[in-house]
């Protein structure tokens with residue numbers, strides 16, 4: 001059994017079927033072939049390939065640690081191969097969209113793909129939940145992560161479990177300045193909320209348990225438009241959370257998603273909409289390119305292997321009818337928000353639209369404005 005295991009979740013939108021809608025089965029197939037080969041070669045221990053809407057998600061386990069060039073290279077070359085072998089020949093929509101540079105330089109961070117990685121010492125039993133969202137941004141995790149790791153109204157363990165009672169440390173990133181700050185909760189709870197309430201700028205990067213500094217959660221934080229300097233779609237974030245036995249229980253991790261909170265994204269990355277929890281088969285955005293969706297996949301890690309229900313096929317946690325009501329509420333909210341048309345706050349504010357094509361439209365009016 002390896003002493004330490006790294007879980008790497010690397011994702012990219014490299015084109016999709018019928019607009020920005022859904023990954024093509026052939027793309028999944030090519031990605032699987034590539035990761036199967038890496039498993040046979042011993043580079044990775046295990047993998048699971050899936051999609052959330054138009055995003056291709058590569059979940060991998062290995063012993064190389066975080067940010068390793070071989071693992072990042074594998075992900076990069078997989079995305080490249082899917083683009084060349086499938087997206088381009090089938091003329092899928094926005095082929096290779098998130099591969100912002102030509103050549104790989106050791107780490108996919110800053111090159112387009114989103115990354116969440118954690119190195120763990122595997123516990124005697126290691127349940128994890130992998131989240132992936134489409135048509136939204138990393139700040140979409142702010143609200144649920146605050147609930148899961150800092151709100152006693154959500155997480156009974158914060159009150160009852162001695163290992164969690166001391167609280168958690170949130171590492172928050174300012175994505176505009178490229179800086180991080182560690183906030184210790186519950187003492188700095190109000191400061192945490194002051195930051196996380198601005199999800200377009202401050203996002204949770206990772207969370208540690210206070211008693212032993214064990215890693216509890218890690219999220220992707222890339223903001224593509226800040227890298228590319230122009231609108232290239234939303235970042236459709238991913239998140240890995242460890243559960244149970246001194247971490248929040250699976251049910252405590254999932255509970256906040258029963259409330260479909262408003263997130264930025266949806267049509268043209270320019271609207272606020274409810275985050276709808278869905279099963280893998282329903283992870284495809286249709287209505288006004290949405291509403292934004294999230295899937296939750298449950299695994300046990302055993303000696304680095306991804307144990308699911310059938311082989312590495314995970315528990316599809318939001319397929320539970322217990323989330324049906326959340327879906328209905330999300331659709332109500334989606335309908336309500338759409339009736340607002342292009343008026344704020346249904347449409348995002350000007351600072352969020354800076355990198356979209358809207359400034360080009362407004363530019364045309366520049367000379368027609370007269371002083372009063």
Ligand code: F6R
Pocket residue numbers: 019020094135136233234265266267268269289
């Ligand atoms: C949002 C998204 C879609 C597109 C929209 C327009 O993240 O991917 O809502 O922004 O479908 O796409 P284009 O400009 O490619 O026609």
Ligand code: MG
Pocket residue numbers: 013015016019020021054094097233
């Ligand atoms: Mg797309």
Ligand code: MG
Pocket residue numbers: 013053054055134135236
């Ligand atoms: Mg997407």
